[in-house]
Amino acid sequence: MRFSTYSPIVASLVTLLLAAPLAQAQTAPAAAASSPAPAKAASVAAPDPVDLQDIRNFSRVYEIVRQAYVEKVDNKTLMKTAISGMLTGLDPHSEYLDKEGLAELSEDTTGQYSGLGIEVLPVDGTLRIIAPIDDTPAARAGIKPGDTIIKIDGKPISSENVDDMFKQLRGTEGSKITLTILHEKSDKPIDLPLVRERISITSVKVRSLEPGYAYVRLSQFQDDTAPDLEKKLGELIKKSGALKGAVLDLRSNPGGLLTAAVGVSDAFLDSGTIVTTRGRLQDANLNFAAHPGDLLNGAPLVVLVDNGTASAAEIVAGALKDNHRALIIGRRTFGKGVVQTVLPLDAEHAVKITTARYYTPSGTSIQAEGIKPDIALADLSVNKADSPAALIGSEADLHNHLSNEDGKAGKDINNDGSAENAKLATQDYALSQALNVLKGMALNHAAAPAVPAASR
Numbered sequence: 001m002r003f004s005t006y007s008p009i010v011a012s013l014v015t016l017l018l019a020a021p022l023a024q025a026q027t028a029p030a031a032a033a034s035s036p037a038p039a040k041a042a043s044v045a046a047p048d049p050v051d052l053q054d055i056r057n058f059s060r061v062y063e064i065v066r067q068a069y070v071e072k073v074d075n076k077t078l079m080k081t082a083i084s085g086m087l088t089g090l091d092p093h094s095e096y097l098d099k100e101g102l103a104e105l106s107e108d109t110t111g112q113y114s115g116l117g118i119e120v121l122p123v124d125g126t127l128r129i130i131a132p133i134d135d136t137p138a139a140r141a142g143i144k145p146g147d148t149i150i151k152i153d154g155k156p157i158s159s160e161n162v163d164d165m166f167k168q169l170r171g172t173e174g175s176k177i178t179l180t181i182l183h184e185k186s187d188k189p190i191d192l193p194l195v196r197e198r199i200s201i202t203s204v205k206v207r208s209l210e211p212g213y214a215y216v217r218l219s220q221f222q223d224d225t226a227p228d229l230e231k232k233l234g235e236l237i238k239k240s241g242a243l244k245g246a247v248l249d250l251r252s253n254p255g256g257l258l259t260a261a262v263g264v265s266d267a268f269l270d271s272g273t274i275v276t277t278r279g280r281l282q283d284a285n286l287n288f289a290a291h292p293g294d295l296l297n298g299a300p301l302v303v304l305v306d307n308g309t310a311s312a313a314e315i316v317a318g319a320l321k322d323n324h325r326a327l328i329i330g331r332r333t334f335g336k337g338v339v340q341t342v343l344p345l346d347a348e349h350a351v352k353i354t355t356a357r358y359y360t361p362s363g364t365s366i367q368a369e370g371i372k373p374d375i376a377l378a379d380l381s382v383n384k385a386d387s388p389a390a391l392i393g394s395e396a397d398l399h400n401h402l403s404n405e406d407g408k409a410g411k412d413i414n415n416d417g418s419a420e421n422a423k424l425a426t427q428d429y430a431l432s433q434a435l436n437v438l439k440g441m442a443l444n445h446a447a448a449p450a451v452p453a454a455s456r
Contacts, residue, residue: 058082083351084163091354092121093340099348104170109257111201111222115170116177116194118143119254119310125159126150127166129181130334131252131308133201134219137194143181145252145308150189151180173198203256206232209435210420212244212442218264221256221312226263233267233295244442245300247434248320251330255311265319266290268301272323272361275315277339279356284339290323300441301326302434305373310334317371318360327441328373329434337367375437382429384422 066078080096087094097105107113117136120127127149132138150157157165171177175196182189203225205217214236218225237243248268255261258275265274269290277286303326305317314333320326339356357365395401425432 087351087353091338093338094351094353097342097350097352102348102350105342109223111203111220112199113170114173114198115196116179117197117199117201118169120149120166120169122162122166123148125162126157127162127169130310131254133199133252133254134205134217136199136201137197141192141194143179143192144184145306146184148182148184149179150182153178154180171196202228203260204228204232206236208236208240209247209424209431210417211240213435213438214243214246215249215431216246217249218253218313218316220253221258221260221264223257223260225256225260226267229264229267230295237295243296243299244446245302245438246296247302247304247431247438248316248326249304249431250309250313250317251304251306251430252308253310253313254308255313255336258312258315261312261315262288265316266293267295268320269323269325270294272319274319275358275360276363277356277358279339281355284341284356290319298445300438300445302438302441303328304430304434305330305333305371306379306430307331307334307370309371311336314366314371315358315360318364318366321371321374322361322364327375327437328371329375329437330373330377330430331379332372333366333370335366335368335370337365337369377430377433380429382425384426 062078062082066073066075080098084096087096095101104113116138117133118138119130119133121130122128129138129143129145129147129149131145132143152165152168155161155165168177173196176193177196178191178193180189180191201219201222203218203220203222205219206229207215209215214233216229216233218229233246262274270292272290274288274290276288277284279285301320303317303320305313305328309317309330310333314336317328317333321328337358338354339358340352341355342350342352344350357367359365360371392398421432421436424435
């Protein structure tokens with residue numbers, strides 16, 4: 001149920017996370033890093049020693065709660081609550097992970113778990129929807145980015161119970177749950193009965209929009225996202241031939257493994273910086289650069305984003321935008337630009353703590369700002385306008401018209417592509433606009449003179 005972008009560490013137990021807000025399906029960027037040496041951590045803390053009076057106050061509060069709280073609370077629970085409170089008081093992304101939390105973290109990187117398929121963030125005693133995941137109970141129920149969960153099974157969510165309510169989003173496959181949802185820009189809550197499912201997410205979907213133009217949908221960034229993208233897009237190119245352009249859809253993509261984000265960015269770049277991270281510890285300072293090789297061979301690329309595009313998805317959008325490789329269309333992205341490290345305490349417990357910020361190739365931090373699209377596009381839907389049948393629509397409809405000397409018998413002159421465009425626009429307005437822009441870019445790309453290799 002957590003929404004985090006993190007990285008499994010190959011050479012160390014430390015896991016570098018670009019954790020987008022807590023959410024139901026953990027999506028996380030990853031990067032190899034080494035464990036910070038204890039000596040370094042100690043030197044950082046040395047200039048600010050703990051005040052003994054603060055320790056005394058903590059002990060007193062602890063004893064008061066243990067002895068006077070309305071219900072008996074065992075010491076283990078009190079210590080866990082104290083640790084959790086210390087971390088969650090820092091920012092929305094730092095947290096204490098017990099055995100269950102670590103298991104969920106592991107499940108989410110593979111895209112397989114039992115739940116509803118939503119990424120959520122605790123905000124002011126509610127659970128704010130970051131994004132629903134494609135083909136899940138949440139998405140099919142019409143839950144959208146920006147919606148808010150205010151009740152679960154009729155019980156109001158508050159700042160006191162938000163963590164416990166958050167955990168209820170997951171559960172046994174087939175079990176029922178009712179979410180009371182307040183849609184964005186609405187003041188009337190609605191109840192949505194849902195059934196938890198085994199969520200097995202295929203993060204990459206590739207199809208042809210029309211001859212020469214591909215549609216690539218990434219729902220999140222998992223272990224296999226980058227190689228799966230190369231495989232599926234490669235198969236489409238092999239089947240249909242070289243592409244004139246592609247649309248990369250990152251809408252409602254909550255993020256994922258940094259290694260996957262870097263791999264996807266690298267798949268469309270020949271060179272340049274992809275992302276950098278900077279923090280107080282030396283191990284938090286990382287730089288990722290692209291390698292030669294572009295799956296599209298330089299063909300134009302349009303990236304669709306919205307307010308549910310977060311974390312690792314923002315890394316990809318930022319890398320492609322700043323390297324002038326793609327045009328970004330849609331709405332401003334979520335704005336998660338901080339990095340976390342998961343530090344194991346023992347085999348069943350860990351601390352996930354914010355250790356750095358990440359920066360796009362231009363050196364820009366998108367934290368709490370997001371990525372502004374090159375072409376802004378409102379969240380709209382369109383309907384085909386009713387129009388009376390026309391008896392005469394062109395010269396060809398006139399009686400005794402002269403035939404085209406180069407015309408072919410049986411040629412359908414009415415098939416100009418507008419019908420297909422209208423169908424796509426009514427299904428997905430943003431995608432139809434992205435395709436139209438992409439076609440214009442492709443025309444310009446085709447008209448541009450080739451640059452000799454020696455002068456590149």
